[in-house]
Amino acid sequence: MTPSFWRLLFGLALLGSLSFEIIGEKRPVEHVWDYPLFFAVAGALGCLLLIVLAKGVVSPSIDRPEDFYGEEDAEGDWSRESPAAAEEAGRPFPPAEEG
């Protein structure tokens, strides 16, 4: 299944979700979320807002290097060790068990 197939499917799903605006009874507008297409717009704008907020505002001020609190431990990470080195050190590779 090609990427264009998935794109088509996704596009159809978007249209399908919009079709909910047509079916079903019309409700009187009491709150802002009673307007048609509110949730489509809220989903897109909300997502955009969060990305801008997180990546644009929050991230630059709180991102730190991974060893900020001292050395980041890689002890739990067996995937960086080469099988040959493990064999030399007498350890099974991949490690037998981790709880």
Next chain:
Amino acid sequence: MFGLLPPGFILLLGALVLPLLPRSVRPWAFLVPPILAMAQLWSLEVGDQLTWSLGTYELTLLQVDRLANVFGWIFALVFLISGIYALHVRDTGQQVSALLYAGSALGVVYAGDLFTVFFFWEIMAFASAYLVWARRTKEAYASAMRYLFVHLFGGSLLLGGIFWHIAETGSIQFTHMEPTPATWLILLGMGLNAAMVPFHAWISDAYPRGTLTGSVFLSAFTTKTAVYTLARGFLGWEILVWAGLLMAIYGVIYAILANDIRRVLAYHIVSQVGFMVVGLGVGTADALNGATSHAYTHILYKGLLFMAAGAVIYATGRSKMTDLGGIFRRTPWIFAAYMVAALSISSAPFFSGFISKPMTISAAEYASASTVVLLMHLASVGTFLSVGLKVPYFTWFGRSDDNLDVLVRPIPWNMYAAMGIGAGLNIFLGIYPAPLYAILPEAVTFDPYELKNLKKGFQLLLFTALVFFLLTKILKPKAKIQLDLDFLYRTAARPAWNWLVVPVERFFAWWEAFAWKAAAEVARLGRDPVALVARRDLRPLAPGETASTSLRISMTWMMLVALGFVVAFFIVITVFRA
């Protein structure tokens, strides 16, 4: 089945018995206590009570009502599933501490008085810290210590509040509370366990560092026990609405930035518990149902998320999205289980979150300001963005189709079995919520499959996905950590050490050195007392060296002087007696 035995005690007894069994049967025996606990839950009836007199107080060890039962059932159930997930683990310490942990969580749920709550509360702190400790890496050790101290701090707030409350009211019963300084302290103590901002940093610190199986247990009990106690004591407190909203948004923002997959999930506990706390703050019957059912489904899907994340880490040895990617072809079933949980947490229609989160939001629509509702929708968007889209995209896809840099080893069959059961339950409840709705504290009026709810569910998620696919590049994870409020006590640790511990340590070191030196001087003088008189430089005698001639002469003089004193003494006595 066991009379009025509180269900938590079955697990605690299991913790005592388990180490006595042969090593090879322990993982299987581990599954027996939760099954017995479920049988006991089945036979207990609403209104059952067991009290025990301790001194002048009457402790209520068991008090069964509908609210407690919802939590009791899901705790026992998730413990069983997590036990299956951990069947390959041969670590008695972890098994015993998991039993103690879940047993005391059940103990809190069925406790009727504040002392019993506090007692089990503290066991939970220690038992759960061990599940982080047991990873046995340097970072896990440090993290578990921080976790433990933060929880002991919370426990102190709780205990202080309890004593104050008892002094004021004279009652130790754990019921709904009115706002006083004492109950505020209790709220803070319980809020810390619910990961309320700003007392939340322990969760993103410790949960990513727990053992792969241990974090599954951790994700289920601590925060949800706290949600239960908040429901019991603080239902309808207005402050909870705002505290919950802050949690929901704060957790989501950090989750978007985090790189470690289990850290993303940990921040989403903060966010999802936020929804429950909002529901409890709203406090209507529908909102209580919403918060309770959301706790129930949350335990199911969050457990499954941690299981799938643990399976990825087990298989690849990597936990950061920057190191992963391109493993879909080799781990399709882990991906499938993850997606079921991710769609559940995003409350996609036909998955478990869809029957609980919209219930909470709908209750807020009727009883709260529009801002509250809109912020809850915003947090929902963020949930889907990070757990439903970002993590799966950068963990399983992201790079080339097959990223051969990442080695993948097979995972044990029991992990698949547990994830299968978890996924099945999440889908089952999503499609057929009646069994859960039947046990909720109040009668359910909410129908998730009304057209308007389906519209919300589909539109919100699909249009979030649209923006994600357009902006995927911006969201690419970075090999960074994000400062959180644990920064305060992690960086304060060194100055605190330098100012508080080091001076004391230096003083005692100086005093000890001084005392030894003084003793050495006294010993030397003892060997050469005349040196003082002779004003010679004091020097130690070399081995084998005898006292010098001058010493012998001086000693003779000293003996004569002493003799003179004795004679004079006798003369004086004789003269004065006469």
